[in-house]
Amino acid sequence: MGTDVIERYVTDLGSRLQGSRKQVRELLTETRDSLADATEAHLDRGLTEKEAQKRAVEEFGPVREIANEYQAELAVAYGTRTLIWLAIVLPLMHMAWEYGRMLLIGPWQDFGAMPPAWYLFIAKANDLTSGIASGVALLALILGRFLARRCDAKLLARLGATIAIGAVAAVLLGNLSIILATAHLDVSRLMQSLPMTIASMVTWIVIIRLGLLARRCLSCVTIVA
Structure with a gap:
C-alpha cells in the first residue's frame, strides 16, 4: 500500500507535464528515487512504510508546485x-x-x-x-x-x-x-x-x-x- 502513495504522486505529477518524453521520464525517475530515499530515511526513524511514504511526499512538496517548477x-x-x-x-x-x-x-x-x-x-x-x-x-x-x-x-x-x-x-x-x-x-x-x-x-x-x-x-x- 505504501508504494501506492509514491506511485500516485508520480503519476499525478507526470500527467501535468508536457515536453520531451525523455526529459519527462528522467524527471519522474529522479522524483521517484528521491521519494524512495526519503522513505528509507523515515523508515530508519521508526515510521511504518505507509507513514514514511506519506511523510516523504509531504516534504517533497505539493504536486502543483513541483509540476510548475518541472514544467x-x-x-x-x-x-x-x-x-x-x-x-x-x-x-x-x-x-x-x-x-x-x-x-x-x-x-x-x-x-x-x-x-x-x-x-x-x-x-x-x-x-x-x-x-x-x-x-x-x-x-x-x-x-x-x-x-x-x-x-x-x-x-x-x-x-x-x-x-x-x-x-x-x-x-x-x-x-x-x-x-x-x-x-x-x-x-x-x-x-x-x-x-x-x-x-x-x-x-x-x-x-x-x-x-x-x-x-x-x-x-x-x-x-x-
Missing part, C-alpha cells in the same frame, strides 16, 4: 532545442535553395527580362529573413546561457517561445510574400522544373516542421502557472 525546466529545454533547429536549419535551407536556383534557373537576368524593382525588393527581403531569423535564434541561445543564472526559468521559457514563434512567422511570411509576388508578376514562373518543385516542397515541409516545434514550445510555456 518551466521542460519549457526552457524545449525552447533551446527549437532555437537550435532554427539557428542551424534556416541558413542551410536557404543556401540549398539558392544553390538550386542558380544551378537550375540562373541569375535574374536569365528570366528573359529583369524583374521590376519591387519584386527584387521582396525577393531580397525574403532572402534576408532566413538569415536574420537564424541570427536572432543564435543570439537568443548565447544570451540564454548568461541569463539562465540570473533570470527565472519561466521568463526564459516565455522569451524562447516568443522568439521561436516570431522567427518562424517571419520566414513563413517571407515565403508567402515571394510566392504571391511571383504569381502577380508572372504566374507561369511558379511552374518550375521537377528538381525545383521538390526543393520547394522540402522547404515548406521544413517550415511546417519548425512551426510545429515553435507551437509545441509555446504550449509548454502556456501551461506553466
Whole structure:
C-alpha cells in the first residue's frame, strides 16, 4: 500500500507535464528515487512504510508546485532545442535553395527580362529573413546561457517561445510574400522544373516542421502557472 502513495504522486505529477518524453521520464525517475530515499530515511526513524511514504511526499512538496517548477525546466529545454533547429536549419535551407536556383534557373537576368524593382525588393527581403531569423535564434541561445543564472526559468521559457514563434512567422511570411509576388508578376514562373518543385516542397515541409516545434514550445510555456 505504501508504494501506492509514491506511485500516485508520480503519476499525478507526470500527467501535468508536457515536453520531451525523455526529459519527462528522467524527471519522474529522479522524483521517484528521491521519494524512495526519503522513505528509507523515515523508515530508519521508526515510521511504518505507509507513514514514511506519506511523510516523504509531504516534504517533497505539493504536486502543483513541483509540476510548475518541472514544467518551466521542460519549457526552457524545449525552447533551446527549437532555437537550435532554427539557428542551424534556416541558413542551410536557404543556401540549398539558392544553390538550386542558380544551378537550375540562373541569375535574374536569365528570366528573359529583369524583374521590376519591387519584386527584387521582396525577393531580397525574403532572402534576408532566413538569415536574420537564424541570427536572432543564435543570439537568443548565447544570451540564454548568461541569463539562465540570473533570470527565472519561466521568463526564459516565455522569451524562447516568443522568439521561436516570431522567427518562424517571419520566414513563413517571407515565403508567402515571394510566392504571391511571383504569381502577380508572372504566374507561369511558379511552374518550375521537377528538381525545383521538390526543393520547394522540402522547404515548406521544413517550415511546417519548425512551426510545429515553435507551437509545441509555446504550449509548454502556456501551461506553466
